[in-house]
Amino acid sequence: MSPDRPAGARERTGPPYARPAGTAPAPTAARFWGAAYTLLVLLIGTNIPTPLYRGYQDDFGFSPLVVTLVFSAYMAVLIPSLLLSSRLLRVLGRRRLLLSAVGLAALGALAFALATDVTWLFAARVLQGIALGAASGPLSAALTELEPRGDRRRAALVSTVVSVGGLGLGPLLGGLLAEYAPAPDVLPFAAEIGLLVPAALAVAALPVIPRAAPGATARPGIPPALRATFASSGAAGFLAFALTGLFLTLVPTYVATLSGSGNLLLAGASVALLLLCSALAQLAGHGRAARTLELAGLPLLAAGLLLLALAGGASSLALLLAATVIGGTGQGLTFLGGLTAVNQAAPPDRRAGVISGFYVILYAGCGMPVIGVGFLATASGLLTAVQWFATVTAVLCLGVLAALTRAHRAPTA
Template sequence: MSIAGRVRLPPTVSLVLLASILVSFLAASAAPTPLYGIYQERWHFSPVTTTLVFAVYALAVLASLLTFGRLSDHVGRRPVLAVAIAVQILSLVVFVLANGVPALLTARLVQGLAAGAATGAVGAAMLDIDRARGTLANSIAPGLGTGSGALLSALLIRYLPAPTRLVYVVLIVVLLIQAVGVALMPETVTPMAGARQSLRPEVRLPRSVRGPVLVVVPVLFAVWALAGFFGALGPALVRSLMDTSIVVAGLVLFVFALFGSVAVLVLRNTAARTVILTGIVALILGMVVTVVSVMAQSVPGFFVGLALGGVGFGGGFQGSLKTIMPLVEAHERASVLSLLYVVCYVGFGLPTVIAGFLVVYAGGLPQTADEYSVAVILLALVALFGVRRATRAASG
C-alpha cells in the first residue's frame, strides 16, 4: 500500500491545506500585477493591452467555472484539485519563459482555466469539512492570496535578482508541496454518476436560493469590479500620483486585501445582512475618498480610500456567501459556489477592460479612476436598494 493510502490528514489540517491552496491560486493571479510596468517597458504595449492581459484571466476563469464548476460533485474534490494544481504550475512555467505579450496572454489563459477548476472544488471541500469555518476561509482566502501575491512579487522585484521569474519559481515550489498534501487528504464527498453531463455549461440554481442570489449579485459585481480596477490599474495610478518605488505600488493590492481580510475576521460572527450593509457603506465611502484623493493628487488619501474599499470588498463578499451557502445542500455546493464566482469574475474582468480603453482614448488614468469610482458607487447604491428591499419583504 502506498504512503498516500496509509496516511490521511485530519480534518483541521485538511481545511488549512485547502485554504492555503486557494491563497496560492489567488497569489499566483496577483503576482504579475507589479510586473506589468516592467513588461510594458520591455515590450512597449499600452494600458489597453495590460487590461486585456488581465481580463483574459477572468474570461478563462469564467469558462472553466461554467465547464468544470460541478465536476468535483461527481468525481470528487481531490482529482479536480490535483489536475488544477498541475495546470497552474504549467501556467507559471509559461510566465517564467515569457518573452512577449502572446506568452503573457497564454500564461493568463492557462492560469485562469486552472483557477476556475480549483475554485469550486476547494471552496466546496472546505464547506464539506466544516460549514462555518469553511465559509470563513472561503471569504478570507481571496484577500490573503491577492494581497500576499502582489506584495511578494513587488518585494522580490525590488530586492532580488531575476525580477520577472523568481516569484513564479517560488509559487511553483509552494504548489508542489500542496500537491503532496492533496494526495494525503481524505476525499470529502462521495462521487456520483453524471460527470460527463456536468461538463455541459449551464446556469442552474436550486429553487431555495434563487431569490437570495438575485439580492447578492449586485453586491458581488460591485466589490469584484473594484478589486479588478485596483488589480489592473491601481499600481499605475499610484505611480501617476507620485514618483515611487515598485514596492509602494505593490502595496495597492496588499492594503486592499489586508483590510478586506480584517473585515472578514471582525464580522465573522455578525448576521449576513449586517455584514453586507457594512460592506456596501464602506465601499461607497471608499470610492468617495478615492475620487477626492485622485483629484487632490493625495497618495495618503488614496490609500485611505483603498482601505475602505477593502473593507467593502471583505464585507460584501463574506456577507454574500453567508447569505447563500447555508441554504445549499452538500451535493449542490460546488455548482452554486461556482455560479457565484461567475458573477464575481464578470465584475472582475469586464469593467476593467472598459477602463483600459478609457485610459487610452478618453481622458487618461486619473479621469478614468474618477469615472470608475462613480460607477462603483452607483452599483453599490443599487446593491443597497436590493438588500433593503429584500429585508422589508422578509419582515413583511
C-alpha cells in the same frame, strides 16, 4: 496511496456532498487547512504579476488597454472552467481535478518566467485561469465539507479570508521580489512554483469523493429557492470585486502617478493594503448575519470608491490611502456576507455547483469592468478613467444597498 482507499480500488467520483450516511471520512484539521493552503497559493500565483504589468508595458510596448486585456484573459477561460468544474469533478474525481489544476498553475508561472513578448503573457494568464476556475468551487466546497466542527460560517470565513489573502499576498510577494531580489522577471514565478509543491501534497491527502447518491446532480445551476439570495448577493459581490479588479490592474500605475515613485513594492503594497483591510473586516464580521454584513459593507465600498475618485483630482496620496482602507473594509464585509448567504442557503448536493456559480459572478466583476477602464484610460488618460469608474460604481453600490434594505425590511413591513 490514500489511507481512505483500499489497495487496487479506483477513486470514485461524484458530488462531494451526496454520500450515504456513515460513509464520510472524518474531517481533520490537516485536510481542512491543506485545502485552504491550496486555494491560497493558486490565488497568490494569479496575482504575483500585478506590480510587474507596468514593466511589461514598457518592455513590450503596449497600452493600458492591453494591460487590462492581459489581466482579464484568464477570466475568459476561468468562467467556463468554473461552470464546468462540477462536471469535471464527476469525471475526474476531486484529487485528479485538483492535481491537474495545480499542474496548470505551475505551467502558467513558468510561461511568465519565460516571457519574451505579450503573447507569453496571454498564454500564462489562460493557464492560470483554467487552473483557478477548475479548483475554486471544489476547494471552497471541500472547506465546508472538511471543517472539523461542521461550522459553515467558519468555513465561509476561511474561504473568503484565504481568497482575499491570496489576492493581496500575490502583489506583495511579486513587488518585493521584483524590486529587491535578482532576476525580477523570473524569481517571483519560481517562488510560486515552489509554493505549489506542498499544495500538490495537500491535494493528494484529501479524502476520496464517494459516488453520487441516486437522483443527485452535479450540474452547475441555481435552485429556484436560492435565486433571490443568489441575485442580490451576486450583485453586491460583483461590485466588490470590480474594485478589486481595478486595484489589481491599474491602481499600481495610479499610485506611481500620484507618488512619482516607480518602486514595485509600493505598487504591490497598495493592493495588499486593500485586501488586508478586507481580511481584517471579515475576521471582525465573523458570526454576524449575512445580510447585516452586506448592509454594512456596501456603504463603505461606495465611500471608498468616491474617495478614490477624489484622490486623483486632488493628487492626494492621503485620500488614496483612506480610499484603500475604507474600500477594502467594505469589500471584505460585502464579500463575506454574500458568500455566507449563498453557502447557508445552498442544498448540500448542489453546493459545489452553486459556489462555482457565485465565483463566476465575482470573477466577472473582477475582470470585465476593468476592460472598459482600459479603453477609457487609453482614450482620455488613467486618472480620468479611474475617476469615472469609481464614481459610477459607487452609485451602483448605493442602488444595490437600497434594494437590499427594502428586501431586508419586507418581512416585517
